[in-house]
Amino acid sequence: MTAPLPQGAVIGILGGGQLGRMLSVAASRLGYVTHIYEPGAAPAAQVAQACTTAGYDDTAALDAFARSVDVITYEFENVPAAALDLLEQARPIRPGVRALAVSQDRLDEKTFLEGLGLRCAPFRAVDDLASLRAALDVIGMPGILKTRRLGYDGKGQVRIDDAADAEAAWAAMEGQDAILEGFVDFAREVSVIAARGLDGQVVCYDPGENVHRGGILRTTTVPATLSTAQRTDAALLAGRILNALDYVGVLGVELFVTSDGLIVNEIAPRVHNSGHWTQAGCAVDQFEQHIRAVAGLPLGDGGRYADVVMENLIGDDMNRLPDLLAAPATQVHLYGKAEVRPGRKMGHVNRIRRG
Amino acid sequence: MTAPLPQGAVIGILGGGQLGRMLSVAASRLGYVTHIYEPGAAPAAQVAQACTTAGYDDTAALDAFARSVDVITYEFENVPAAALDLLEQARPIRPGVRALAVSQDRLDEKTFLEGLGLRCAPFRAVDDLASLRAALDVIGMPGILKTRRLGYDGKGQVRIDDAADAEAAWAAMEGQDAILEGFVDFAREVSVIAARGLDGQVVCYDPGENVHRGGILRTTTVPATLSTAQRTDAALLAGRILNALDYVGVLGVELFVTSDGLIVNEIAPRVHNSGHWTQAGCAVDQFEQHIRAVAGLPLGDGGRYADVVMENLIGDDMNRLPDLLAAPATQVHLYGKAEVRPGRKMGHVNRIRRG
Missing domain, CATH: 3.30.470.20 (ATP-grasp fold, B domain)
Incomplete structure (x- = not known):
C-alpha cells in the first residue's frame, strides 16, 4: 500500500490549459500545491505555485520538474512518449503510461476495448491505398478515415461517401498510418x-x-x-x-x-x-x-x-x-x-x- | 458608471490566509488574476499569480503592490489605517475605507448601527475605572469589557460578574479605550x-x-x-x-x-x-x-x-x-x-x- 500524499505535497501537472487550471484549484482544496509544466501560455499558472515553461523535448527541464514534485499527472493525452519515459524514472505518473499509450493510438484503443468485450464502431487498420479500399469493402460507406495518432479538432479526419474519394482521402493522411471507422446510427x-x-x-x-x-x-x-x-x-x-x-x-x-x-x-x-x-x-x-x-x-x-x-x-x-x-x-x-x-x-x- | 474590470485584470488582496485563498480561486473563475499582500506565511499565494511578502508599514512595498493591481480588497478588517491611506491614493479599495474604519472600532460600530435604527446589546464607552463603574451601574451584570479596537480570538475581553471584578477587568485593558457590553439573552x-x-x-x-x-x-x-x-x-x-x-x-x-x-x-x-x-x-x-x-x-x-x-x-x-x-x-x-x-x-x- 502507498500512503496518501501528505498535506503540502507537490503535484506536477503536464499541461497548463483550463483542465490543468481546474485541477490545480482542486488540489489546493485538498491542501496540496501544484507545479505546471507547459511549453506555451499557461492559464493554469495563475492558480499554481510554480510553472515551468519548456518543451517536452527539454530533458533538463523535464528532469528538474520531476524532481520538484511528488507525483505527476496530466491534463491531455498527447504527452510525447519520450518525455513520459524520462519523467517516470523520477516520479510516479498517474494515470499510468499504459493508459496514455492506449489512448494515443486509435487502433490500439479500439483493439483494447474490443478485447474487453466492449463494442466499438466497425474499424480496420489502413496502411496504404489498397488496405483503404479493402476496408471500405468490409465496412461500407459512409466511413471516416482518421490518422491513428491523435489529431486536434477534427484534423487528420476525412469523411468518405464514395469509393471514388478513397485516393484523395488517403493522400490527406500524408503517409501516416490510419484507421477507417464506420458510422454508427445512434440516438x-x-x-x-x-x-x-x-x-x-x-x-x-x-x-x-x-x-x-x-x-x-x-x-x-x-x-x-x-x-x-x-x-x-x-x-x-x-x-x-x-x-x-x-x-x-x-x-x-x-x-x-x-x-x-x-x-x-x-x-x-x-x-x-x-x-x-x-x-x-x-x-x-x-x-x-x-x-x-x-x-x-x-x-x-x-x-x-x-x-x-x-x-x-x-x-x-x-x-x-x-x-x-x-x-x-x-x-x-x-x-x-x-x-x-x-x-x-x-x-x-x-x-x-x-x- | 465604472466599467467592469476586463478579463485578465489584477485584483490585489490584503491578507494571505484562507479567505484570501478562496477569494483568489473565485477571481480565477471570473478570468482575473490576483496579487496577495501578506507580511507572514501566505497559503493564498499557492493559488495566486503573485505575492508580496512585506509589512503594512513598508511604504515602498505597499506602493509597488498598489501600482501592480487594478483594484484592492482585503480578507481581514485590521488593516492599519496608514496603509489604507497610502494604498487608496493609487487604487480603489473595495469595500471602502469607511466600512473598515467603522468595523475596526467596537464603539464606532455600535454607534453606527444604532444610528441606523438597528438594535445592539446595551453598551457604554469606558475610558477609565470610574466610567467602567458607571457603565456597570447602567448596564448591570454580567457584562463584558472589551477593547474598542479589535482583538483576536477573545483577546482583550474580560467578563465581569461582580462589581468587585471591575478594577482587575480595567487593568486587563492595559490602558486602551474600552467598551462595556451587556449580555443578550438569545435563543x-x-x-x-x-x-x-x-x-x-x-x-x-x-x-x-x-x-x-x-x-x-x-x-x-x-x-x-x-x-x-x-x-x-x-x-x-x-x-x-x-x-x-x-x-x-x-x-x-x-x-x-x-x-x-x-x-x-x-x-x-x-x-x-x-x-x-x-x-x-x-x-x-x-x-x-x-x-x-x-x-x-x-x-x-x-x-x-x-x-x-x-x-x-x-x-x-x-x-x-x-x-x-x-x-x-x-x-x-x-x-x-x-x-x-x-x-x-x-x-x-x-x-x-x-x-
Whole structure:
C-alpha cells in the first residue's frame, strides 16, 4: 500500500490549459500545491505555485520538474512518449503510461476495448491505398478515415461517401498510418466520467448527455435520457476499462446510445469537458476526484444532488458574458485565456436546476 | 458608471490566509488574476499569480503592490489605517475605507448601527475605572469589557460578574479605550451574508445558524431556524447597513435571535466564515460574489439549492481527515497551512443535504 500524499505535497501537472487550471484549484482544496509544466501560455499558472515553461523535448527541464514534485499527472493525452519515459524514472505518473499509450493510438484503443468485450464502431487498420479500399469493402460507406495518432479538432479526419474519394482521402493522411471507422446510427451521445483510486476503488458519476456542433462539445446535460439498464451498463463498462488499465485517476468514456445498446466512441485518460457539470452538481467534482486518486486519498462522493446543464463558451460566446453573469442559477467558469479566437474554449457555464 | 474590470485584470488582496485563498480561486473563475499582500506565511499565494511578502508599514512595498493591481480588497478588517491611506491614493479599495474604519472600532460600530435604527446589546464607552463603574451601574451584570479596537480570538475581553471584578477587568485593558457590553439573552445566533454591487444592487444569502465553542465558530447550518418574518428582517437590516456604508463587496452580519427580535452582534466587512456553506449550496458562492462586486460585475444568483451544514476543522480536527474524506455528501476544503496548532482553523467541510 502507498500512503496518501501528505498535506503540502507537490503535484506536477503536464499541461497548463483550463483542465490543468481546474485541477490545480482542486488540489489546493485538498491542501496540496501544484507545479505546471507547459511549453506555451499557461492559464493554469495563475492558480499554481510554480510553472515551468519548456518543451517536452527539454530533458533538463523535464528532469528538474520531476524532481520538484511528488507525483505527476496530466491534463491531455498527447504527452510525447519520450518525455513520459524520462519523467517516470523520477516520479510516479498517474494515470499510468499504459493508459496514455492506449489512448494515443486509435487502433490500439479500439483493439483494447474490443478485447474487453466492449463494442466499438466497425474499424480496420489502413496502411496504404489498397488496405483503404479493402476496408471500405468490409465496412461500407459512409466511413471516416482518421490518422491513428491523435489529431486536434477534427484534423487528420476525412469523411468518405464514395469509393471514388478513397485516393484523395488517403493522400490527406500524408503517409501516416490510419484507421477507417464506420458510422454508427445512434440516438444520442452520452459520456461517463469515472474514477479509480490507488486502492482500486471505482466510482462513477451519473452519465451526461452531450451535444456537439462543428466537432466541439456544446452542452452536457444531467440527467441524460437513459434507461436504468443503460445507466448500469455505462457504469459497468467504465469500471471494466479502469480495472483493465490498472488506472489511477479520472477517465472520460464517450458512448453512443443505439437501439442495440451502448457503443464506445472513445476514451480520454483525464478529466473531461463533459464532466464539468460535476462542479455544480456533486459534493466532489471530477477535478478533485482526479486529485484524490492521484494523491492516494479515498475517492469522494460523486453522487449528484442537482440537475445541471453545462454549456461551453466558445470564441464569440464571450460576448454573451454580461447576460450569463446576471442569469439565475448560473455558475460561470472562465479560463483566463488572453485572446478570444474562433473555436477556442474560453469558459463554460453550469446552469443548475434542483435535483 | 465604472466599467467592469476586463478579463485578465489584477485584483490585489490584503491578507494571505484562507479567505484570501478562496477569494483568489473565485477571481480565477471570473478570468482575473490576483496579487496577495501578506507580511507572514501566505497559503493564498499557492493559488495566486503573485505575492508580496512585506509589512503594512513598508511604504515602498505597499506602493509597488498598489501600482501592480487594478483594484484592492482585503480578507481581514485590521488593516492599519496608514496603509489604507497610502494604498487608496493609487487604487480603489473595495469595500471602502469607511466600512473598515467603522468595523475596526467596537464603539464606532455600535454607534453606527444604532444610528441606523438597528438594535445592539446595551453598551457604554469606558475610558477609565470610574466610567467602567458607571457603565456597570447602567448596564448591570454580567457584562463584558472589551477593547474598542479589535482583538483576536477573545483577546482583550474580560467578563465581569461582580462589581468587585471591575478594577482587575480595567487593568486587563492595559490602558486602551474600552467598551462595556451587556449580555443578550438569545435563543440562537444566525448570520446573514449579504453583498452590494458597485451599482448599488443588494443581494442576501439565506441566513445560517451558528454554533460557537470556545469563542470559535464550529458549525453553520442552513436553513436556520427562523420565521419568515425574521428572515425578511435579517435581509432588510443587512441591506440597510450596506447602503449606509455605500458598501461594495460581501459583508457578514452576526445576529442574536431573541424573543424581542433580531439584535446585531457584530459586522465583518469581508467574506465570513459563516458563509462558507455557500460553496456547496449556491451557484455563486460568497467568495465569487465578493469578487464580482469588487470587479464591478453584476452580482450573481445566491439562491440556495441545497441544505448544508458547514463545520470548521480546528487544530486536531485534522486527525479526522481520513473519515471526512470518505464521508458521503461531504465537501472538504483545506487551507494549506503548514502547521497544525490548537485553535487554528485548518479547513472546513460542507455536508450537503438535498434542498
